[in-house]
Amino acid sequence: MKHSIAISMIAGVALSLGAYLLPGSVHAADEAKINGFRIVVPESSIPHTGRIHTNYFWAVPEVPNTTGGPPPGTETPGSLACVYQLVKGPKGCPVATSTNVPTGGWGAIAIIDAGDYPTAKQDLHAFSKQFGIPDADFTVVYANGHKPPVYSNWEVEEALDIEWAHAMAPKAKLFLVESKLCSSGTCNTDPYWDAVTVASKLVAKNGGGVISMSWGDPEASTDLRYDKLFTQPGVVYFASSGDSGIGVTLYPTASPNVVSVGGTVFNRDSKGNFINEQYASGGGGGDISPYEPRPSYQDIIKKIVGGKRGYPDVASDFCCAAIYLQGQWGAVGGTSWSSPTFAGIVNAAGGKMKSTHDELTVIYKEYTIKKEYKADFDDITTGDTRCKVGWDLCAGVGSPRTYKGK
8 A cells, every 4th residue: 555645747637526526726646545545636735835735635536436425435423433432333443334423522613724615504514414413503704804715625625624623523613714815925814824813712702622724834934923823822723734744844733832733544454444543654744843942841752853843743544534515525635634633532522721732731741651641542653664652753642542631
């Protein structure tokens, strides 16, 4: 099974929408496949200096999906929750029979994305109905008070984010904060700062909770001035670590005031039973920031990261998820899935932390207690030679097991 997400340009990729949902201009990964899906990267996920990008890819099945439902082989809210021991489920957590879904959540979850998503409410309803999840208390908010344009590649991002955050914490209020994309080369505007400020105030006003950001751009020394924006009391911030592999910087995931969420993959046997979880080499991002100083909660790993911030902090499955968009089911992957999923899990855990620093202090404290760490996280040690026992650039402290320590 090849896991490289190395990107190469392929012109004229065309698939019938009747056979498979694949909007917008795309690039195909160089013969990359994960769990039987061919990886197709949208233009919005191609990193460009000075431009914010998404962190998802399309997962195209070898045989077009004609079931009328989620593509076969994709994880569902029930199957992922079963593997992560958030619900009771059948032995092996096969997708077909893992139907129990999370029921928790409190306060609010805000998703920050770019562009309007006209069918957000209808799509979220259809996704929720498919898996027996109650409808969301859902609100779309325009970051600057005006409806932004529609960006087709970003609608996929928005669908993925709201559907999976809600699936993990269905009782939390859900806000989709939409902003325009910046048109200049600096990108020090939306969906960064104005949208983050608006989302922060929304979550705080609704009793606290979490914010998920599935986008980013390469780190810059000037980013340190923006770290303060992720400090609204009562709010814990999450961000995707990126899909460009180890050694590629990304912000805001590098901020010490953000929980950085990396990506893993599930391995299943021929009967669909879960076997183990590993890092996808060349996939989920991880690095040691060249600018951000090491936060105190990472003192326990100072021998690894030195004096700088290391990331990711944690990880979650990044291929492949079922989503519903404008009347069709599709499959996607990337740390764009990992961030809202982990944010929802933390919300449903009910720790009600007052800040990201508090949340990460709990997680890294759990890491220091061997028995609790083994019970509450899966240490990802395979998939790449750089995946080691304990914290590493592959998956941080690992992926979740139960709600404890979150």
